[in-house]
Amino acid sequence: QVQLVESGGGLVQAGGSLRLSCAASGRTVSSYAMGWFRQAPGKEREFVAAISWSGSSTYYADSVKGRFTISRDNAKNTMSLQMNSLKPEDTAVYYCAATRTIATWTDYKYDYWGQGTQVTVSS
Numbered sequence: 001q002v003q004l005v006e007s008g009g010g011l012v013q014a015g016g017s018l019r020l021s022c023a024a025s026g027r028t029v030s031s032y033a034m035g036w037f038r039q040a041p042g043k044e045r046e047f048v049a050a051i052s053w054s055g056s057s058t059y060y061a062d063s064v065k066g067r068f069t070i071s072r073d074n075a076k077n078t079m080s081l082q083m084n085s086l087k088p089e090d091t092a093v094y095y096c097a098a099t100r101t102i103a104t105w106t107d108y109k110y111d112y113w114g115q116g117t118q119v120t121v122s123s
Helices: none
Strands: 003-007 010-013 018-025 033-039 046-051 058-060 068-073 078-083 092-099 117-122
Touching: 003 092, 018 033, 018 092, 018 117, 033 068, 033 078, 046 068, 046 078, 058 068, 078 092
Parallel strands: 010 117
Antiparallel strands: 003 018, 018 078, 033 046, 033 092, 046 058, 068 078, 092 117
16 A cells, blocks of 8 residues: 655745645555646646656646646655646645556546645735
8 A cells, every 4th residue: 555645735825836745655656657636626636747657757737837847756755746836726735646557647547645735826
């Protein structure tokens, strides 16, 4: 089993930055692709970014491309999401997830999920 714990969320003004972290435990996730998803109040969960097991390939939703950067450190069993130029529409609970398959924007293909961390962007 893999346990995932997100951290780094908070309240920030529009245009600001936050860095989310996802720490894995239970087993190494170095062979897992990983991703970030978010869910805003009253909306469905949506894909944000994903990264291959090696970190060599990354994928982003159009809404965050150029503003967010996903990365991972397999030696530390962690993954991060650097979020810059934040907008009020980025407000959501952010979840990290891990999958045994290739990196994907399809949430049902992820096997493990964290509990989420709240990100609130004020205008």
